[in-house]
Amino acid sequence: MTPARLTALVLLSLAAAGCKTAPACPVQMRTDAAKALDDHASRQAGWTSIKAEARVTQWARNGRIRGTVLMFLQRPNRVRFDVMTQVGPAAVLTSDGDSFQLSDLREGLFLHGPTCPENIARLLGISVDAGNVLRLLTGDTPMIEATERSMECRDGLYVVTLVAADGTTQEVAFSVDDADRGKAPEEQRLTLRRSTERAPDGTLRWEATYDDYIDVEGQSFPTNVRFVDQVNDADTSVRVKSISLNPEVPEGAFQQAPSPGMSIEFASCS
Numbered sequence: 001m002t003p004a005r006l007t008a009l010v011l012l013s014l015a016a017a018g019c020k021t022a023p024a025c026p027v028q029m030r031t032d033a034a035k036a037l038d039d040h041a042s043r044q045a046g047w048t049s050i051k052a053e054a055r056v057t058q059w060a061r062n063g064r065i066r067g068t069v070l071m072f073l074q075r076p077n078r079v080r081f082d083v084m085t086q087v088g089p090a091a092v093l094t095s096d097g098d099s100f101q102l103s104d105l106r107e108g109l110f111l112h113g114p115t116c117p118e119n120i121a122r123l124l125g126i127s128v129d130a131g132n133v134l135r136l137l138t139g140d141t142p143m144i145e146a147t148e149r150s151m152e153c154r155d156g157l158y159v160v161t162l163v164a165a166d167g168t169t170q171e172v173a174f175s176v177d178d179a180d181r182g183k184a185p186e187e188q189r190l191t192l193r194r195s196t197e198r199a200p201d202g203t204l205r206w207e208a209t210y211d212d213y214i215d216v217e218g219q220s221f222p223t224n225v226r227f228v229d230q231v232n233d234a235d236t237s238v239r240v241k242s243i244s245l246n247p248e249v250p251e252g253a254f255q256q257a258p259s260p261g262m263s264i265e266f267a268s269c270s
Helices: 004-014 032-045 117-124 130-137
Strands: 048-059 063-072 076-087 088-095 097-105 109-114 146-154 157-164 169-176 190-198 204-216 219-231 234-245 263-266
Touching: 032 146, 032 169, 032 190, 048 204, 063 130, 076 117, 076 130, 088 117, 097 117, 109 117, 109 169, 117 130, 130 219, 157 190
Parallel strands: 109 263
Antiparallel strands: 048 063, 048 234, 063 076, 076 088, 088 097, 097 109, 146 157, 157 169, 169 190, 190 204, 204 219, 219 234
């Protein structure tokens, strides 16, 4: 068999198997990392609060947990999560940005204390503060304080690399709207797809991925978010079923008091 015929057969086999090539980079590529991050932040700025319902699955040290979660999120750092069962809520986490409360209605336990990553992780398995939980669930990401920034196009995605003074690194990957691939760099709309943080030795700390974006009143939100937290050995998948923008938030939604008869404990951040 001639080399040309062998090459043709290989190409035909790949096509038959449904192999796909990675999307090409835009004709004119962005190179300014700071501008890309600023443009992303600007696209995220059009809302104040969100009400959503999601199906959450978490794989952690204690096995798999699945449930429906009702969420109220209000910028910059107010959150409420009601974990629901067929007969009502099983747990409720609230934070107004400063104070934290967690009602475990199955165990009759009420925890309270400062808002910190350790307390947020008690329910969500995610070691970030309330403001960053809000970001992760709405198509945004926590950012390290970087002393170096760079940007490249890799496999059709723009990848911004941040480096902190202690050697911590973060990669933030954006896709470009198909309609914008032939446009000038400053006109290319960016959609967050992945954010990854690594320790100075290269060890993965956490990774978030964002898929299945939908448009809600002119704002774009992912309906499939996955967060892998190596600190807590937890893998959390959030599939949003419904979302409404800037709803009326009930008075006192981000604080709660213990129900009669509950055991009350202080939750420290250590």
